[in-house]
Amino acid sequence: MARRSDHSREELREMALTAAEKIVVEQGYEGLSARKVAAQIGYTVGTLYLVFENIDDLILQINARTLDRLHARMTQPHANSIDPRDYLVQLGQAYIRFADEDPHRWAMVFEHRLAEDRSLPAWYQEKVARMFAMVEQGLQPLAGRHSQDDVLQASRALWGGVHGICILALSDNLGVAGVDSVQQLTESLIRNYLKGFTGD
Amino acid sequence: MARRSDHSREELREMALTAAEKIVVEQGYEGLSARKVAAQIGYTVGTLYLVFENIDDLILQINARTLDRLHARMTQPHANSIDPRDYLVQLGQAYIRFADEDPHRWAMVFEHRLAEDRSLPAWYQEKVARMFAMVEQGLQPLAGRHSQDDVLQASRALWGGVHGICILALSDNLGVAGVDSVQQLTESLIRNYLKGFTGD
DNA sequence: ACCTGAACACCGTTCAAGT
DNA sequence: ACCTGAACACCGTTCAAGT
Numbered sequence: 001m002a003r004r005s006d007h008s009r010e011e012l013r014e015m016a017l018t019a020a021e022k023i024v025v026e027q028g029y030e031g032l033s034a035r036k037v038a039a040q041i042g043y044t045v046g047t048l049y050l051v052f053e054n055i056d057d058l059i060l061q062i063n064a065r066t067l068d069r070l071h072a073r074m075t076q077p078h079a080n081s082i083d084p085r086d087y088l089v090q091l092g093q094a095y096i097r098f099a100d101e102d103p104h105r106w107a108m109v110f111e112h113r114l115a116e117d118r119s120l121p122a123w124y125q126e127k128v129a130r131m132f133a134m135v136e137q138g139l140q141p142l143a144g145r146h147s148q149d150d151v152l153q154a155s156r157a158l159w160g161g162v163h164g165i166c167i168l169a170l171s172d173n174l175g176v177a178g179v180d181s182v183q184q185l186t187e188s189l190i191r192n193y194l195k196g197f198t199g200d
Numbered sequence: 201m202a203r204r205s206d207h208s209r210e211e212l213r214e215m216a217l218t219a220a221e222k223i224v225v226e227q228g229y230e231g232l233s234a235r236k237v238a239a240q241i242g243y244t245v246g247t248l249y250l251v252f253e254n255i256d257d258l259i260l261q262i263n264a265r266t267l268d269r270l271h272a273r274m275t276q277p278h279a280n281s282i283d284p285r286d287y288l289v290q291l292g293q294a295y296i297r298f299a300d301e302d303p304h305r306w307a308m309v310f311e312h313r314l315a316e317d318r319s320l321p322a323w324y325q326e327k328v329a330r331m332f333a334m335v336e337q338g339l340q341p342l343a344g345r346h347s348q349d350d351v352l353q354a355s356r357a358l359w360g361g362v363h364g365i366c367i368l369a370l371s372d373n374l375g376v377a378g379v380d381s382v383q384q385l386t387e388s389l390i391r392n393y394l395k396g397f398t399g400d
Numbered sequence: 401a402c403c404t405g406a407a408c409a410c411c412g413t414t415c416a417a418g419t
Numbered sequence: 420a421c422c423t424g425a426a427c428a429c430c431g432t433t434c435a436a437g438t
Contacts, residue, residue, distance in 0.1 A: 113229075160364040160368045161365065164359075167310070168356075186357075188353055193392045195399075
């Protein structure tokens with residue numbers, strides 16, 4: 001015992017994150033604990049605190065990976081060759097699909113709250129911003145006579161909307177059953193909003 | 201000790217809920233614990249379990265009260281005498297205002313997750329349904345040639361949208377500062393969606 | 401230098417025992 | 420009959436001590 005040096009810090013970190021992600025995927029946010037992660041990788045709890053600041057830090061690292069996965073899923077090959085409206089609907093539906101297929105991972109991103117006084121690190125906020133930027137860009141071709149500020153506001157309203165439908169659906173608060181109806185709701189929100197936005 | 205009979209079950213319940221609400225308002229969801237509630241009302245933890253099934257049950261009771269408060273706030277006096285569009289915007293803004301003024305109480309309603317296998321009791325689900333019904337009714341005058349099903353779907357999309365903006369704003373994920381901009385986002389979402397919905 | 405093991409201050413929940 | 424107090428199985432976090 002003590003001084004094993006079986007693994008480097010980096011290896012330890014990777015093992016811990018992988019083990020933690022497995023727990024989250026299987027048991028959800030509530031099922032995660034430092035002790036479980038430590039047990040999974042064959043170290044003591046104390047060791048985790050050599051690699052992560054605390055449990056919030058560990059969760060943040062996982063959430064960052066989740067945001068990366070989500071971003072990858074939302075990156076479409078033919079973004080430029082299709083109608084902007086269809087593209088935005090596709091973005092929304094990719095988002096819903098991701099949340100539906102990996103609900104625990106997705107939920108942790110939004111269920112995890114930092115202590116009131118702490119705020120998300122810049123590198124993390126950037127990952128969130130990147131997603132909003134996708135929507136903003138998708139909206140750009142429809143801007144018409146709208147100012148850049150209008151487009152920004154619209155992208156936030158729109159994405160907030162998609163997110164809300166997603167949340168309510170996954171928590172069964174929308175009284176809609178199945179992914180298909182959620183996808184329809186999303187499409188309804190986006191298309192109607194865009195009609196209003198473009199003024200067609 | 202033992203056999204105090206200082207308070208009836210009903211009194212105990214009321215005291216516990218009031219104490220618990222105070223803790224939630226001040227310290228948020230995470231700050232709540234059965235032991236703290238018990239200490240506040242001068243009883244042992246065990247006593248709480250004579251009045252509530254478990255801590256989830258206690259939280260559900262608080263959340264039910266919160267939904268009642270919210271419903272009261274959203275009930276407007278002149279609902280029938282104003283433009284339906286304005287009315288829906290007012291509903292949305294009342295929702296945002298409530299969340300902004302009482303963030304901890306509001307957040308607990310949406311942060312609290314039941315165990316995967318358990319579902320919300322019918323009496324609780326009805327309180328949620330009641331709020332969606334308000335939106336649905338507000339939307340009714342704008343239905344035009346839309347089917348009843350379309351109106352239902354639209355009310356869900358719209359309310360999901362408002363909710364999403366509210367969540368992202370309160371978790372600082374929208375990059376918007378202050379209630380005013382959130383209110384603007386909400387109005388943008390609702391008015392543009394309605395333009396699309398009514399086809400004007 | 402690296403990791404452990406035990407400690408500390410917390411949880412939710414249960415239930416024999418006291419009055 | 421009513422409530423306690425202690426127990427059980429968990430938490431996150433810290434850090435002296437062992438190799």
